[in-house]
Amino acid sequence: MHFKKNFFFFVLLFSISVFAQKNFILKQVILEAPSLSPATLNQLQWIPGTDEFSYLEETESGINLVAEQIEAGNKKILTTLDDLNNSLAYAALDSATNFPRFSWHSSGEIWFWQKNKLVLFNIQKNKLFVLNEITEGGGNHDFIVPEKIAYTIDNNLFIADNSNQIKVTNDENSSIVNGKSVHRVEFGITKGTFWSPNSNYLAFYSKDETMVTDYPLVDVTQKPATLINNKSP
Structure with missing residues (x-):
């Protein structure tokens, strides 16, 4: 008997919620989609x-x-x-x-x-x-305290220490990438730099892609379109 009462109460609530919903005709859905x-x-x-x-x-x-x-x-x-x-x-x-x-x-x-x-x-x-302040063109900035900011330019890693720019890596080979996420942001990896809690130390990824083949991609956002070499996954 208790089960029947609970079931009836559930059916009643479901019926009320269904009837409370507004029905739309196809014309409204098509023409008024933004307002819905x-x-x-x-x-x-x-x-x-x-x-x-x-x-x-x-x-x-x-x-x-x-x-x-x-x-x-x-x-x-x-x-x-x-x-x-x-x-x-x-x-x-x-x-x-x-x-x-x-x-x-x-x-x-x-x-x-x-x-x-x-x-x-x-x-x-x-x-x-x-x-x-970081060097113009810098990206991937990461910090805990604003006085010390890690960032990258091209394939190298820098630190802005109270606007003083410190070059952490100096790899001329563009196939060696520092301070960026690896594995194309897979496996939960979303960045390439990791500050210690007090910002006294900085850990970072350094990825050697010298044995990875270049894969040509066309950037159609440029006029005319340009060719960009990217490492094959």
Whole structure:
């Protein structure tokens, strides 16, 4: 008897949920597809030390960084792209055409890359600080503390120590690759540098591909298309 009651309760709940769903005709699905898609929040992140989350909101007046509380749902503007560009101009840095990809450093500070400079922006005071700088063209940057940043240029590894550039490897053979992920980002390997907890030591991958055949690939994003030699998997 108890089983029958539970089964009837489950069937009742399922029936209510089915009837609560809205049915769409084929014309609506085809012509109104964008409006039926779930909303996406650009750069959705938790704000550390709070019960709020942040995201970017594009309005007619510009791009805003806004925050909302989990329960209350009250939305407030933290800063705008215009405010950020004013601070960049005051620090003699190039302006941003779009809000940069950032991470929260604290509940009132974000940091991001502005070209080759790691920048800290205090939202409450509208003040901006350059924390470190790498050589232009550097990529794969990795750090725990901003004073020491590992990065790569071509196949060699560098460290920016308070904007002083230290060359860790000096391999002229492009088939020897340092500081990058190996096995084409497989087996859970997503990067090629690993700092110790206190940033006193740096471990890194050094991959010898001298015996691997070059495989020609065509880059169709260039005009005219160019040929790029890549190592065969």
